Amino acid sequence: MIHQNDTSNLKSKKQTNYKQGFLQIFTILLILQILVQTTSAQTLKLNDILDSVEHSYPSLKMYDAEIQSQDAAVKGATNWESPQVSAGFFMTPYNTS
8 A cells, every 4th residue: 555655755756856857958958048149150241252252263253254255245246337438449330331
């Protein structure tokens, strides 16, 4: 038979186990929260990243120069030629008789 004292001892042991478990979980969560706050990551803007990549890689500069040269070639191809005035014997009518 289980006596009244035995059941109360079991209940008190369960309660202390729950309290200890709760305190351990709470302590771990508190430590994790402190670590997350103190080791926050550095944030960078996208423009800063793109600028650093543009200045750091010479192969990208090569492609950029090629693109600019092709843009200049397209711009030159769409320009009209300058008007020209000329005169000479090639302008005279050809009379075979």
